[in-house]
Amino acid sequence: MTSGKGGVGKTTSSAAFATGLALRGYKTAVIDFDVGLRNLDLIMGCERRVVYDFVNVINGEANLRQALIKDKRTDNLYILPASQTRDKEALTQEGVGKVLEDLKADSFDFIICDSPAGIERGAAMAMYYADDAVIVTNPEVSSVRDSDRILGLLQSRTEKAEQGGSIREHLLITRYNPERVESGDMLGLEDVLDILAVPLIGVIPESGGVLQASNSGNPVILDTESTAGRAYDDFVRRFLGETVPHRFLEVEKKGIFKRLFGA
Amino acid sequence: MGLFDYFSKKKPKSAQLAKERLQIIIAHERVNRTGPDYLPQMRRDIMSVINKYVPIDEDQVNVQFEKGDDCDILELNISLPEQAKAVRH
Ligand SMILES: Nc1ncnc2c1ncn2[C@@H]1O[C@H](COP(=O)(O)OP(=O)(O)O)[C@@H](O)[C@H]1O
Ligand SMILES: [Mg+2]
Numbered sequence: 580m581t582s583g584k585g586g587v588g589k590t591t592s593s594a595a596f597a598t599g600l601a602l603r604g605y606k607t608a609v610i611d612f613d614v615g616l617r618n619l620d621l622i623m624g625c626e627r628r629v630v631y632d633f634v635n636v637i638n639g640e641a642n643l644r645q646a647l648i649k650d651k652r653t654d655n656l657y658i659l660p661a662s663q664t665r666d667k668e669a670l671t672q673e674g675v676g677k678v679l680e681d682l683k684a685d686s687f688d689f690i691i692c693d694s695p696a697g698i699e700r701g702a703a704m705a706m707y708y709a710d711d712a713v714i715v716t717n718p719e720v721s722s723v724r725d726s727d728r729i730l731g732l733l734q735s736r737t738e739k740a741e742q743g744g745s746i747r748e749h750l751l752i753t754r755y756n757p758e759r760v761e762s763g764d765m766l767g768l769e770d771v772l773d774i775l776a777v778p779l780i781g782v783i784p785e786s787g788g789v790l791q792a793s794n795s796g797n798p799v800i801l802d803t804e805s806t807a808g809r810a811y812d813d814f815v816r817r818f819l820g821e822t823v824p825h826r827f828l829e830v831e832k833k834g835i836f837k838r839l840f841g842a
Numbered sequence: 843m844g845l846f847d848y849f850s851k852k853k854p855k856s857a858q859l860a861k862e863r864l865q866i867i868i869a870h871e872r873v874n875r876t877g878p879d880y881l882p883q884m885r886r887d888i889m890s891v892i893n894k895y896v897p898i899d900e901d902q903v904n905v906q907f908e909k910g911d912d913c914d915i916l917e918l919n920i921s922l923p924e925q926a927k928a929v930r931h
Binding site for chain 1: 855856857858860861863864865867868871872875876
């Protein structure tokens with residue numbers, strides 16, 4: 580899960596994605612690559628259960644089993660928290676590769692790498708071994724530009740690219756606001772697709788449910804009432820190969836009664 | 843402003859502007875990252891040569907770079923401003 584720009588919804592999306600896969604029975608790990616700015620633990624609601632972290636495992640100070648936190652709500656789901664060290668060199672390429680290999684050997688079906696913002700080491704490490712990249716983009720100029728920048732790195736600075744292959748790219752547009760698109764203040768879905776030319780895997784609407792979910796430490800996908808939760812569920816199903824129409828793209832038409840009385 | 847004006851007036855939409863600006867800057871950045879390393883410097887050199895004769899802006903030079911199978915194509919497109927002719931009089 581990558582984006583270049585910060586604050587676009589990578590961590591929110593990583594938590595939702597991992598939970599959605601685990602709910603469908605896949606053994607899933609979600610790893611926080613944001614060294615020094617650990618936050619996935621809060622969004623997953625396991626912040627008080629962190630004992631060891633990703634860097635401890637890389638340095639051999641703990642083994643994977645000790646560091647992986649088993650999710651309390653969802654079976655098959657494990658969280659590997661980021662280190663709070665200030666040493667940005669802590670994530671070595673060999674170390675990251677070894678942890679990912681060990682997870683695969685431990686029969687994990689999916690490993691979700693929650694990338695930090697920027698294009699420095701943490702982001703480079705999160706993408707290096709990927710098979711698939713989900714580019715998380717807000718319909719806003721700096722996010723779109725940074726996504727294009729990241730696409731350039733995905734196409735050159737990954738193991739697959741170095742071996743002459745390519746990784747699968749998926750565009751996930753988040754914080755989409757149909758009202759603002761309709762009024763002409765926000766880039767529309769087609770605009771972003773025209774510019775980035777990456778296959779669309781989902782559109783997550785701007786939703787109050789995301790803040791509520793983060794307040795309580797529940798991945799928003801578990802909130803089946805919220806539009807964002809439902810849109811994330813659609814995204815997971817599409818990733819797994821189902822054909823699911825996109826929802827929440829249009830302004831919800833208020834009935835005449837609501838319009839007259841402003842309900 | 844009358845009611846009629848309110849409905850008929852077309853404001854330029856900021857999203858449209860955003861899209862146009864993004865298309866230009868991203869095309870530019872893609873050329874710089876896929877093209878050869880000397881491209882940015884060559885572009886500056888070309889700019890300074892042209893500027894000796896006609897004052898032009900950075901955005902009037904359009905560089906396209908395409909990788910082909912047996913050769914790469916570098917395409918330069920320089921639009922001279924209308925009043926450029928007058929400058930030398
Ligand atoms: N669909 C959404 N609707 C509303 N708020 C959102 C949405 N997605 C993300 N946010 C908010 O945006 C902020 C940044 O999200 P986060 O997932 O931490 O981004 P990143 O990991 O890319 O920095 C958070 O406050 C989060 O609650
Ligand atoms: Mg984050």
